[in-house]
Amino acid sequence: MSSQQPTKDISAELEYQARHAAAASPIQKNSPEKIARYRECRNHRADRKEYTFRLIHQLKPDTVLDFGCGDGEICVQLALLGYQTTGFDVSPEYIQLAKERARVDGVEDKVKFFVADGSNVSIEEQTFDLVLVQLVLHHVDLRPCLENIRKHVKPGGRVIIIEPVAYSATLRWLRDRTPVEKDISPNERQLTHADLKIIGEYFTIHSRKHFRLFGRLDRVLPRFLNPLLLKLDALLLAIPGMSHFAAVTVLFAERPA
Ligand SMILES: C[S@@+](CC[C@H](N)C(=O)[O-])C[C@H]1O[C@@H](n2cnc3c(N)ncnc32)[C@H](O)[C@@H]1O
Numbered sequence: 001m002s003s004q005q006p007t008k009d010i011s012a013e014l015e016y017q018a019r020h021a022a023a024a025s026p027i028q029k030n031s032p033e034k035i036a037r038y039r040e041c042r043n044h045r046a047d048r049k050e051y052t053f054r055l056i057h058q059l060k061p062d063t064v065l066d067f068g069c070g071d072g073e074i075c076v077q078l079a080l081l082g083y084q085t086t087g088f089d090v091s092p093e094y095i096q097l098a099k100e101r102a103r104v105d106g107v108e109d110k111v112k113f114f115v116a117d118g119s120n121v122s123i124e125e126q127t128f129d130l131v132l133v134q135l136v137l138h139h140v141d142l143r144p145c146l147e148n149i150r151k152h153v154k155p156g157g158r159v160i161i162i163e164p165v166a167y168s169a170t171l172r173w174l175r176d177r178t179p180v181e182k183d184i185s186p187n188e189r190q191l192t193h194a195d196l197k198i199i200g201e202y203f204t205i206h207s208r209k210h211f212r213l214f215g216r217l218d219r220v221l222p223r224f225l226n227p228l229l230l231k232l233d234a235l236l237l238a239i240p241g242m243s244h245f246a247a248v249t250v251l252f253a254e255r256p257a
Contacts, residue, residue, distance in 0.1 A: 010117065012186040013139060014091060021093035024071060027101050035080050046234035048162065048211045048248060052134075055160060055252055056083070061129035065152055067145075068118055068136030072098025072111070079107035086123070088116045119144035127154040134162040139187050142195060146202040153255040159203055161251040165210075166190035167244050196251070203253035210237050210246035 041047075041054040056064070062084065066075045069087030071094050078085045079102070089095050098113045118140055131153045137145060153159055166172045172190070199205070213236055214229045221229070236242050243249075 010090060010187070016185040017089075017091035018093045021071070021091060021097055024097060027071075027097065027104050029104050030077060030080055035077065038077055039081055043230075046230040048250060051209060051211075052132075052160060052162060052250060053077075053081075055250075056130065056132075057081075059130060059158055061158070063128045063130070065123070065128040065131045067131055067133045067149055067152075068139075069098060069113065070094050070135075072101045072113060074132065074134065075111050075113070076101045076105050076107055079110035080105060084110060086112045086114075086128070088114045088118075088121060088123075090115070090117045118148055121148050121152075123152060127152055127157065129154055129157050131157070131159045133159065135164070137161065137163050137195075137199075138189055138191055139185060142198050146199060150202050150255055155255060155257040157255050159251075159253045159255065161199065161253065163249060163251075164190045164247055165192070165196075165249045166247075167193060171245060190247075191249075196249075199251065199253070202255075203251075204256055205251055205253045207252045208243075209250045209252075210243040210248065211250070212247035213237060213242065213245055216247045 038050065038053045039057075041050040041057070044050040044054040056078070064075075064078055064083050064085045066072075066078075066085060066087035069075050069089050070091075072087055075085045075087040075098065087098060089098070092115045095113050095115045099108075102108045102111050102113070118136065131149050133149060149159060166175070196205075196208075211233060213233045218226050218229060237246060
């Protein structure tokens with residue numbers, strides 16, 4: 001595996017991620033109940049993570065690349081579910097946490113981690129059945145990263161991209177004025193229709209599922225309401241046109257052969 005040194009203009013992003021990694025809670029071993037939850041995915045209609053795991057189980061990929069894996073939570077859970085997973089991130093501090101996570105869960109032999117910048121990563125002579133990109137593209141320059149995602153997917157292989165979106169100008173306006181403290185990195189933004197169009201230049205998008213209408217209030221409402229908010233979201237998002245107001249999308253796409 002090789003990667004060039006991170007370019008200078010992401011130094012602020014690196015500093016932000018290092019601060020967050022340092023403040024992360026101690027790593028907890030995954031419980032059997034948690035892993036059973038992500039194996040069964042009973043709540044896949046309302047819960048974004050279960051929806052994503054269900055897509056992965058339907059694909060049954062032999063190899064998965066987690067592009068911008070953060071602290072490695074998903075990689076380790078996938079390894080516990082039997083998948084061979086590789087994860088990388090631009091933040092050395094997060095990769096250290098990810099390695100620690102793999103050790104705590106006893107899956108060091110099933111998951112590899114390394115540090116790289118997604119805009120110039122190169123994993124020599126390796127392509128994957130599935131590349132998972134969760135909450136990363138809204139931090140980076142789209143085209144160089146999309147180029148590298150495509151380079152690492154087998155022809156005909158699949159890509160799952162999960163990103164925050166802001167299609168509605170009114171919601172963007174409201175979001176900028178809500179008195180909720182925003183903890184966002186210097187490069188962070190929400191994707192728009194124009195960004196999704198760019199993604200469509202690199203991959204054939206098979207489906208687009210939306211999440212989070214009222215669920216975005218989970219930071220200000222009591223925690224016990226979260227399951228209810230997710231169910232309400234799922235009901236409302238089934239109504240045509242409501243996805244315009246969603247906060248997150250999951251794209252299921254294919255690298256053309
Ligand atoms: C919101 S976190 C998501 C992490 C992980 N994918 C998850 O879902 O838990 C965004 C991640 O993108 C990583 N990131 C930002 N810019 C990157 C880049 N140029 N190359 C690779 N990773 C990057 C950050 O270090 C951070 O770990």
